[in-house]
Amino acid sequence: MREGRLNLFMSLLAVYDENDRDDSSYTLARYFLEHFDSLADLNIYDVMDVCFVSRSGVRRFCQSIGFDNFSEIKARAGEYGLFRNYFLRYVRAEQAGNRDLRRDLDDLYDGIDALMQTDIAAGLVRSLHDCDQVMLFSADSSSMALREFQRAMVGQGKVVQLVTESTPAADAVRALGPDDMLLAVSTSGAFVRRQEAQVRDSEAYKVYVTAAPYGRSLSLFDDVLSLCPADASQPGLPWDPALHRIYASYGVSYFFDRLFDRYARAYDLSGLERPDDVPAGRFCEG
Numbered sequence: 139m140r141e142g143r144l145n146l147f148m149s150l151l152a153v154y155d156e157n158d159r160d161d162s163s164y165t166l167a168r169y170f171l172e173h174f175d176s177l178a179d180l181n182i183y184d185v186m187d188v189c190f191v192s193r194s195g196v197r198r199f200c201q202s203i204g205f206d207n208f209s210e211i212k213a214r215a216g217e218y219g220l221f222r223n224y225f226l227r228y229v230r231a232e233q234a235g236n237r238d239l240r241r242d243l244d245d246l247y248d249g250i251d252a253l254m255q256t257d258i259a260a261g262l263v264r265s266l267h268d269c270d271q272v273m274l275f276s277a278d279s280s281s282m283a284l285r286e287f288q289r290a291m292v293g294q295g296k297v298v299q300l301v302t303e304s305t306p307a308a309d310a311v312r313a314l315g316p317d318d319m320l321l322a323v324s325t326s327g328a329f330v331r332r333q334e335a336q337v338r339d340s341e342a343y344k345v346y347v348t349a350a351p352y353g354r355s356l357s358l359f360d361d362v363l364s365l366c367p368a369d370a371s372q373p374g375l376p377w378d379p380a381l382h383r384i385y386a387s388y389g390v391s392y393f394f395d396r397l398f399d400r401y402a403r404a405y406d407l408s409g410l411e412r413p414d415d416v417p418a419g420r421f422c423e424g
Contacts, residue, residue, distance in 0.1 A: 146214040147174065147221050148278045148304045149203040165189045166199045170211065178215035182208050224279070224383055231380035242381065246389050249366050254396045258361050262321075262345060263400045266296065269319040269343065273299045275311060275336075276322070277329035279383070283391035284323065290398045294406060303329070314342035325349045325365070325385040334358065347393065349385040365389045 150167045157164035166189050173180060185196055185208070196208050205211050231237040253259055266272055274284050281302045291298045301310055311333075314320055320342040324330040327350030330337065337344065337358045346359040349366050356362055365385055 145217065145278050145304055146170075146203070146205070146211060147217050148302075150174075152304065153203060162189065162191050162195060163199055163202065166191065166196065174218045176215075177218065178212050180212060228380045228383055231378075237378075237380055239384070242384055243388060246365065246385065247392060249364075250389065250393050250396060253363055253365065253393075254400060256363075258363055259397075259400070261361065262363065263397070263404055265319055265343060265345075266291075266298075266397075266401055267405050269317060271299065271314065271318040272296070272321060273301055273310065273314060273319065273342070274321050274323065275301050275333070277324060277386070278302050278304055279386040280323050280325065280390040283387065283394055286391070287394040287398055291401070294402060296401075303332075311336040312339045314340045316341050316343070318342040320344045321347065322359070323347045323390060325389060326379070326382045330358070347390070349381065349389060363393075365393055 150171050153163050153167040154171060157167070166185070169185065169189050170177065170180075182193065182196060185191075186193060189196075191199075200207050200211055205214075228237060228239075232239060274288065276284055281300065281304075284300050288298050288300050299310070311320065318341075320337065320340050322330055322333075322337060322344065324346070325348060327348055330346065330348070344359040344361075346356075346362045348362065348364060
């Protein structure tokens, strides 16, 4: 069983996206997603009847996404409210006049631009290049932005592993050695708190990218990079939960875009200006 928290919602979406319409896994994933708001009230016999699967088929599906049985899936009914709140919290805050997206994004981008000029950021770029293995360790909410960074780094000849809470994390994290890097991304800090044991056990060089106020997680890492503007990231300042989605999506995406920009400027063999002897269309020089 995976350590930390396994997100049923993300697991169901992955199955729904990756399977054909006539596959029983697709049918079950769609049914659970469409009834996510009433998950705790579902009856296995109704599921079997509507989805045309046997009781053992339901059990195999549950096990395929990391749960022992149907009862364990029903026990995750609370995720519905969590995910609704995650996506609606900023909408409600802006509607109430407590937040302004354009202003918040300006502050966010200014803070990241300043961060990328620091010695810590420069050291992160060097370590990305020099470490034997680099692992991005993140909550699912930031995985899309990190997947883009992962693809970009392959184009520079650097294979980066992405591990989220919907993938088997513990063994991979603990297997990292002193010549490797663990780059943990937790905008609100909650993910790192849940995964504290794995982070502590890892022998890798540990870097923490966050927008949360500094807390006990700070002691787990060798370096910490805060996405917040300098005047908003001091210890003890409250974290506005409404900002979580904004930093997890826009913030992480922009930070890792700028990080890749600095990496490419430093290590791209073409110097970002294609030499005459490199054939047109060549993706990278490795």
